[in-house]
Amino acid sequence: MSMACYYLAAAAGLVLLLLLHAPLTDAQPLPWHRCNISSGNYTENSTYHANIRYLATSLPAYAASSRSLFVSSSGTPPDGIYALALCRGDTSVSSCASCVAAAIQSAQQHCPLIKTVTVYDDPCILRFSNEAFPISPPYTKGLFIAWNDRNVSAAATPAFEAAVLRLGNATADYASTDSVRRFATGEVGFGDDVTYPRIFSLAQCTPDMTATECRSCLGEIITRMIPQYFVGRLGGRVFGVRCNFRFETYPFIFGQTMLQLPVPSPSPAPPVTGALIFSL
Numbered sequence: 001m002s003m004a005c006y007y008l009a010a011a012a013g014l015v016l017l018l019l020l021h022a023p024l025t026d027a028q029p030l031p032w033h034r035c036n037i038s039s040g041n042y043t044e045n046s047t048y049h050a051n052i053r054y055l056a057t058s059l060p061a062y063a064a065s066s067r068s069l070f071v072s073s074s075g076t077p078p079d080g081i082y083a084l085a086l087c088r089g090d091t092s093v094s095s096c097a098s099c100v101a102a103a104i105q106s107a108q109q110h111c112p113l114i115k116t117v118t119v120y121d122d123p124c125i126l127r128f129s130n131e132a133f134p135i136s137p138p139y140t141k142g143l144f145i146a147w148n149d150r151n152v153s154a155a156a157t158p159a160f161e162a163a164v165l166r167l168g169n170a171t172a173d174y175a176s177t178d179s180v181r182r183f184a185t186g187e188v189g190f191g192d193d194v195t196y197p198r199i200f201s202l203a204q205c206t207p208d209m210t211a212t213e214c215r216s217c218l219g220e221i222i223t224r225m226i227p228q229y230f231v232g233r234l235g236g237r238v239f240g241v242r243c244n245f246r247f248e249t250y251p252f253i254f255g256q257t258m259l260q261l262p263v264p265s266p267s268p269a270p271p272v273t274g275a276l277i278f279s280l
């Protein structure tokens with residue numbers, strides 16, 4: 001697996017490192033695009049092109065008006081198009097629709113005439129292709145991984161790492177059992193660290209996945225990507241078409257988090273081994 005690192009200015013204004021499998025030419029703000037060049041090209045004004053135009057007029061409203069903020073559609077070969085749009089579970093209907101509409105436009109600008117394109121933006125994910133996109137492992141294929149270049153202190157790193165993993169697992173559990181949106185947000189207190197007192201998380205799968213599929217998709221991210229890329233990092237995010245995960249030390253979530261983990265109890269005070277005898 002050959003990879004290249006790029007700096008990327010995220011919406012939050014922090015510098016992130018972006019790690020991905022497809023080369024980018026320059027520093028890239030969101031949205032991020034994956035143009036699958038080996039999927040082939042369509043020609044201008046072809047039936048396939050007309051199908052993309054149809055998606056542009058229909059998909060945003062379908063995704064936004066769906067209770068799951070998700071839509072997938074499939075056409076008939078040879079010119080049929082398979083499409084999928086998923087909005088963040090805490091996105092408003094209007095920003096869902098405008099994100100999906102913008103993603104379809106930017107897919108065509110960044111990957112002109114390419115048949116299979118994936119767009120990752122903050123409030124939505126879009127993919128269209130001439131091929132069906134089944135739910136199947138390994139879910140880590142074709143991920144975008146980005147992290148905050150700033151770190152917690154070396155001394156705090158092991159506890160921070162453990163807290164991110166614990167929060168990640170709990171958020172993944174919660175998201176996978178949400179039968180409508182397969183979405184969860186969470187937070188955990190990070191001991192008594194006053195610089196980064198809380199960690200916030202988000203996990204989501206496409207709602208056409210079963211609870212088991214969703215949990216294993218998120219499990220691949222959490223158990224493999226966190227230890228590999230996010231140790232000590234102040235934030236990280238993994239975008240996949242089937243599932244995605246993010247954590248930060250600031251509240252990037254709209255509204256209340258769905259899950260609040262208790263602060264881990266401090267290690268027990270050492271037992272009293274001596275005794276003081278007061279004599280007057």
Ligand SMILES: *[C@@H]1O[C@H](CO)[C@@H](O)[C@H](O)[C@H]1NC(C)=O
Nearest residue numbers: 036037038039116131141142
């Ligand atoms: C890109 O397209 C080719 C041909 O359709 C397909 O075999 C391959 O799996 C696609 N790659 C990704 C990352 O979707």
Ligand SMILES: *[C@@H]1O[C@H](CO)[C@@H](O)[C@H](O)[C@H]1NC(C)=O
Nearest residue numbers: 042043044045046049050053
């Ligand atoms: C595609 O259709 C548009 C609008 O009808 C037209 O302006 C354009 O020239 C066409 N492109 C090609 C390559 O035929």
Ligand SMILES: *[C@@H]1O[C@H](CO)[C@@H](O)[C@H](O)[C@H]1NC(C)=O
Nearest residue numbers: 040041042110111112113114
């Ligand atoms: C497909 O389109 C891209 C531009 O999006 C272009 O660079 C490439 O040469 C085209 N490939 C073919 C086989 O026409």
Ligand SMILES: *[C@@H]1O[C@H](CO)[C@@H](O)[C@H](O)[C@H]1NC(C)=O
Nearest residue numbers: 148149150151152231232233
């Ligand atoms: C954070 O830690 C990584 C790995 O130890 C290091 O490469 C990077 O320079 C650190 N970032 C900052 C801003 O010090």
Ligand SMILES: *[C@@H]1O[C@H](CO)[C@@H](O)[C@H](O)[C@H]1NC(C)=O
Nearest residue numbers: 162163165166167169219223
């Ligand atoms: C997270 O879950 C994985 C299994 O999915 C488990 O191996 C790991 O110990 C858990 N970590 C924490 C900190 O709960």
